[in-house]
Amino acid sequence: MKISAPMLPLTALALIGAAAAGAQVPAPVQQPQAQAPAESEELVVDVEGGISAPMPIAVPYMPTPASVSTQAGETGALGRQVAEIVASDLRNSGIFTPRGPAGLPAISYPQVTAPDFGYWGGTGSQALVQGFVQANANGTLTVGCYLYDVYAKKELTRQGYVVEPRDWRRAAHKCADAVYSRLSGESPFFDSRIAYIAESGPKDNRVKRLAIMDSDGANHRFLTNGQSTVLTPRFSPDYKQIVYLSYVDKRPRIYVYDIGSGRQRVVTESTNQTFAPRFSPDGKWILYSMSVNGNTDIYRVSANGGQPVRLTNTPGIDTGGSYSPDGTKIVFESDRSGGQQLYVMNADGSDQRRISFGGGRYATPEWSPRGDLIAFTKMAGNFRIGVMSPSGGGERLLTNSWQDEAPTWSPNGRIIQFFRSSQGRSGKSTVWQVDLTGSHERQIPTPLDGSDPAWGPLLP
Amino acid sequence: MKQIGLKIAVVAAIALTGACAQKPKDLPPPPGGTVVDPNANNGGGDVGNAIIPGSRADFLQKVTSDRVLFELDSYTVDAEDQAILDSQAAWLLANPNVTVTIEGHADERGTREYNLGLGDRRANAAKNYLVSRGVPASRMTTISWGKERPAAVGSDESAWAQNRRAVTVIPQ
Incomplete structure (x- = not known):
């Protein structure tokens, strides 16, 4: 039950994905590591309870660049299940009110790195989790996980996980962990x-x-x-x-x-x-x-x-x-x-x-x-x-x-x-x-x- | 085991009266509901109606009870318990080749690990009393079941009173 390969920086993963998908996906823009925004601007969620209500966060189904049958199932189906696990984990933490994945519009693969902030801004969701599931030639899966601040229209974190097919749920938990940690400031725990x-x-x-x-x-x-x-x-x-x-x-x-x-x-x-x-x-x-x-x-x-x-x-x-x-x-x-x-x-x-x-x-x-x-x-x-x-x-x-x-x-x-x-x-x-x-x-x-x-x- | 159950019911009723407890929802069956035929087949060790000396059936017939009951969070062997254990000691001394296991138990209203310690205390309290009556310690082993093996499955004072126990078990 181990992640079989070290985690790759998602920039690399996205490039691989783009290549595999016929370069439809724009390579993610390399942004300089931004200064931490002023506290008043920072999107955070409060683990201690207090006055904050659970944060609305949209988790649409995760697309696949190509439908491939794997030992864990078809990549499109896996993308839907990964999104369901991420939403379930976030809901069970008590500090998020996930929306979706059911009932949300389908995301195309190119949209994973170019979210429609205009649309999401109108849904009331403060944050957005998108991702993809891709089958690799060597039999592994790559799960991409992107977290966006909907109102600031910016990316907060991105992660990529290369896993054996049997460990696909771990990739989903790690995505939920990345989102939870980035927004709460707490250490991860779902995986x-x-x-x-x-x-x-x-x-x-x-x-x-x-x-x-x-x-x-x-x-x-x-x-x-x-x-x-x-x-x-x-x-x-x-x-x-x-x-x-x-x-x-x-x-x-x-x-x-x-x-x-x-x-x-x-x-x-x-x-x-x-x-x-x-x-x-x-x-x-x-x-x-x-x-x-x-x-x-x-x-x-x-x-x-x-x-x-x-x-x-x-x-x-x-x-x-x-x-x-x-x-x-x-x-x-x-x-x-x-x-x-x-x-x-x-x-x-x-x-x-x-x-x-x-x-x-x-x-x-x-x-x-x-x-x-x-x-x-x-x-x-x-x-x-x-x-x-x-x-x-x-x-x-x-x-x-x-x-x-x-x-x-x-x-x-x-x-x-x-x-x-x-x-x-x-x-x-x-x-x-x-x-x-x-x-x-x-x-x-x-x-x-x-x-x-x-x-x-x-x-x- | 019916005979034993009846004796427990009586003891539990006494305990309830003494403790002035609230009327439990689930009272043990009234005495008289179960008439014990001393010649009835009591399980292992019987050949026809003859009970084999030194068998479990022989023990259960001769002793006042195979178990002593304890107060909440207590492992004190009181006068009533002593009388029961005296009858067990007499039987054990008359059957010197029998080795026994003394099981200590607790009611469900305690935490699991603490109750393992508490059951061990109760088993040893019974064992130590039997030793004081001349039964060699080498003939007795103890085991604590904590709250894992209740004799009564209710969640009320009468069930808990029956579960706070040390039971002397003769090999079948």
């Missing part, structure tokens, strides 16, 4: 994957399977067959492995699953239960919890195995450890004070300090990849997803349902996924996401019920 637990069957005998999918739910794949209960997966930073809890042989222990080979191995041999595994940001360490005669502490072990190091030794249940993005600190939960609360310690276990004091119980802390916030589950009546600063200030609750649990961060630290359980004998779990304003909440489509989502980093 990423999610590991989670697919659930089925009755509540008292639920079948739980390890599964992975793209950030929008596409390319879904089951990794385990459900014979053994599995829980709490986490991707390694390079996406090559997943660490998780399995009840194989009726012994709950943490395993590493190698996605390439499908092999699984025990991380650390013990007769005690090991659980709550997390990779360190550099992938070298695995943090986990181990219960010894009713007492649970947090340990660290090399991802390759070896001698574990115990990091906590307070009576009680210490679990749910999560590294800060620089790897120097760990946030975890402990009931040492009588109920579950959040604590931060140095990566070697020193200087353990409680950071949650808001009343109720706090659990499942996850440090944002940006480093600025810690997401958690707060239990006070309902179970709700919230965030606070690493020093414990600025608590904000983002959801309010009967039972929301186990937040996981988007790669850019702007969106949180979690799982939501419903009540009763037919109660089930589903995967949801919410942005940091708390106002954009939606369910992630999964073929079965789902829990324990774990969002990986931006794909390499």
Whole structure:
């Protein structure tokens, strides 16, 4: 699942495209890198919420210079699907109101680099995304992606992606990422994957399977067959492995699953239960919890195995450890004070300090990849997803349902996924996401019920 | 297992009265609804009506209950639990070749990972009490299921009370 060739500057791509299309496309004008416009002129969209309404953005279907049948389908059909994915990603970010691609006029290939600003200006769309899909002689696809400021009548960014046909959706996500980043100033996140637990069957005998999918739910794949209960997966930073809890042989222990080979191995041999595994940001360490005669502490072990190091030794249940993005600190939960609360310690276990004091119980802390916030589950009546600063200030609750649990961060630290359980004998779990304003909440489509989502980093 | 279910219902009802809880929407079946025939086939270990000594069926017939229930967020073995575990200890001492697994469970109103720790606490609380009654620790293994394997599937106080449990499981 890799982009097969380095990204080419789109200028080159467009020229190639022009040549292939019989030089119908004017070569894009080489513009000197413009000075950043004054802030009042800059087209921006506000991720933090605040006063801005979602930005209207037009995403017409993307044409192809020549209809070619590829392993991923016909290039014209792919162009339509890429535009649909871009619009869907932008809508799901919560900060855009995409228009199209359905219902918008068809764009010709030459128009991709020469948009009809007069027309788009009359539609109320502030920004415009155009692009194309082209089959290359070597079997790859080129997806071009152009972002325009409709009112200023200028191009804001252009990107070209050369991908294997099977990775065509990644090109669409990268286009959406380019648009999102350029207009919000935030880091990209659509081109990423999610590991989670697919659930089925009755509540008292639920079948739980390890599964992975793209950030929008596409390319879904089951990794385990459900014979053994599995829980709490986490991707390694390079996406090559997943660490998780399995009840194989009726012994709950943490395993590493190698996605390439499908092999699984025990991380650390013990007769005690090991659980709550997390990779360190550099992938070298695995943090986990181990219960010894009713007492649970947090340990660290090399991802390759070896001698574990115990990091906590307070009576009680210490679990749910999560590294800060620089790897120097760990946030975890402990009931040492009588109920579950959040604590931060140095990566070697020193200087353990409680950071949650808001009343109720706090659990499942996850440090944002940006480093600025810690997401958690707060239990006070309902179970709700919230965030606070690493020093414990600025608590904000983002959801309010009967039972929301186990937040996981988007790669850019702007969106949180979690799982939501419903009540009763037919109660089930589903995967949801919410942005940091708390106002954009939606369910992630999964073929079965789902829990324990774990969002990986931006794909390499 | 019907016999066990009935005993749980009674215990749950007592717990409810004691806690002065709101009337749950989903009450356990009233006592008397299930008449237990002591000679009924209770599953594994039976040959005709004869229960094999040392079998699961023998255990379930002889002990007060195969499980102890816990208060919210607690792993305290109270007097009622002690009486149940005393009956289990007596059986285990009379059947010294049987090894058992003690399963610890939690109700659904906790987070998944914490509940794995909590289930481990409960399993070990039961195990440690049995050890204090002379059952060798080497004959008992523990496993925590957290909230993954509820005994009652409702989302109310009576279901949660039945799910906060440690169950002594004899090999079939």
